[in-house]
Amino acid sequence: MDDKVYEQLLDQAYSELPEVLYKKERFVVPEVSGRLVKTRTQIRNFGEIAKHLARDQEHMHKFMLKFVGVRGDLNANRGEVILHSRFQPAILNKGIQKYYTEYVECPHCTSPDTELIEEGGIKKCKACGHQEKVTRL
């Protein structure tokens, strides 16, 4: 069997594995659940997402406003955000994903188990101890 055939077989074997096998241990960033209300966008599970990422709603809210470039209102008690424009969920999910990469995930070991210290200027990993500077919001 030459290398090329072997590689093809290997590829096939991978693509036939059920997806759950890969994703079982992987941390999943939640997707936004929202709706358009006239000229605005309501994110109804903002609090749940923040909780899942173990971050402050206000911190994530600040990031999202910068990301989408419009004003918005956070209702932390209800865990909801209203953005002052209309957005497709894909854009908002991209924002949450970017927030996760910048402010939650450890770049060294990819653990989501991190915390922000030094008034949000340092991201510190609880799993491997890695620390890095992040932009204060």
Ligand SMILES: [Zn+2]
């Ligand atoms: Zn780490």
